[in-house]
Amino acid sequence: MKLVNTFVALDGRNEVDLERPRNLVDLDRVVSRARSGTEPRWTSRVAKGVKALSYSVGLHLASRPMAEGNAAILFYHKVQRRQVGVWGEPVLDVREFERHVIFLAREYQPVLLSELVAGLSGRARLPRRAVALTFDDGYRNNLHLVAPILARHGVPATFFVTTGLIGTEGxxxxxxxxxxxxxxxxxxxxxxxxxxAIMRLGLLGLSPRVLMMACVEYLKELPHGVMLDVVERLRVAFPIPVDDENRFLSWDEVRELSHHGFEIGAHTRNHSILTRLSLDEVDRELRACRDTLEEELGVRPMLFAYPNGATNPAVTALASRYFEAAVTTQSGLCSPASGLLELPRIGAPVQVSELAFELTWRYLRTQASRFALAP
Incomplete structure (x- = not known):
């Protein structure tokens, strides 16, 4: 039987209405996505081994002469001191992140995202093998753990901050x-x-980790106000003080990042998934974020990252009113043909061997496509 939950806001109140469905969430699809992201199959383990082997034998060097006209934007969120997350899974700790930075500084040309955008738009020369590192949300460890590693190796980066969360204990x-x-x-x-729907998910016998991811995926599909109401009920029932791994920057710390030459971009005011808002609400999120950054830093931001990577033509059109370029989480390389308001990025919180393989594979595949289309 297909699991479908119907959620609707009635007269400004968040209620469940089975008679007048407006927002259908397919729970089967939610659970499937959660499982695919949390229960790696044996093929994933084999692929990971192949990537490690290819890195050790230097296969990533094969893309060196074939990277003309392409660039990569990588995205991270935070880096932490411990090697495992709360579920015992490997996460990107400071040592692995430094391996990333050393590899990228050696094999690629790290640039600020604004420099990469200038190259894509034709205002400047696009450096060969250009790569831009970006960090979303605005966590405090971006300054205290990430920035020192970047500075030590001379690697620039762009940090997208959520202005309504800066300086809070949320x-x-x-x-x-x-x-x-x-x-x-x-x-x-x-x-x-x-x-x-969450109560129904809790009755399916899922493992705790899959259940958690299914709840996250489900909540992301709800209207923003409905999602916040559910989260607030959980906060009241289970108050958890924020820890150092998840604490946000203060405005003084954002200014410190900027002072050290790092680039600050916009990431909305409240980290709302913009495709779940009305266009008036989207406009307010974008404008308020841009104006706050200009007021706090003294410079108007020209770069934007869509929360959760989510956009659509109407949201992108609004973003173009306030920003020169915007990044998604759609995976891929950039080229001069890329739309500046929907630039793809490659998720980078993986082992350096996997990152090297991903970049090499994408460069080689892009070049193969060019050769196939050549007359």
């Missing part, structure tokens, strides 16, 4: 949910949410 709700599910019985968490 959580990014998805990380908060992860911590919450690791501390309390999952069934208890699902019941406390007060959300029928």
């Amino acid at each position: 959580w990014m709700w998805a990380y908060e949910l992860e911590d919450l599910f690791s501390r309390y019985p999952p069934e208890q968490v699902c019941r406390a949410s007060g959300d029928p």
Whole structure:
């Protein structure tokens, strides 16, 4: 039987209405996505081994002469001191991140995102093998853990900050949910949410990690106000103080990053998934974020990152009113043919061997496509 939950806002109130469906969330698809992201199959393990072997024998060097006209934008969120996350899974700790930086500085040409955009738009020469490092959300460890490593190796970066969270003691709700599910019985968490779909997910016998990811995927599909109501109910039931791994920058710390030559971009005011808002709400999120950054830093930001990478033609059109370029989480390389308001990025929180393989594979595939299209 297909699991479908119907959620609707009635008269400004967040309620469940089975009679007048407006927003259908396919729970089967939500669970499938959660499983694919948390339960690696044996093929994934084999692929990881192949990537490690290819890196050790230097296969990534094959793309060196074939990178003309392309550039890569990498995206991270945070780097932490410990080697594992709350679920015992490897995460990008400071040592692995430094391996990334050393590899990128040796094999590529790290540039600021604004320099890469200038090259793509034809205003400047696009450096060969250009790569731009970007960090989303605005975590405090971006200054205290990430920036010293970047500075030590002379690698620039762009940090996209969520202005409404800067200087607060709040959580990014998805990380908060992860911590919450690791501390309390999952069934208890699902019941406390007060959300029928989450309670239904809690009865499916999923592992705690898959259940947590399914809840995150489900909440991302709800209208922003509905999602916030569910998260707030959980915060009241299970108050968890934010830890150093998840704390946001202060405005003084944002200014310090800028003072050290790093680039600051916009990431909305509240980290709302823009495709879940009305266009008036999107406009307010973009304008307020841009204006706050200009007021706090004394310079108007020209770069923007869509929260969760989510956009559509109407949202992109609004972004073009306020910013010169914007990045998504759509995976791929950039070229002069890329739309500046929907630039792809490659998720980089992986081992350096996997990052090297991903970049090499994409460069080689792009060049192969060019040769195939050549007369």
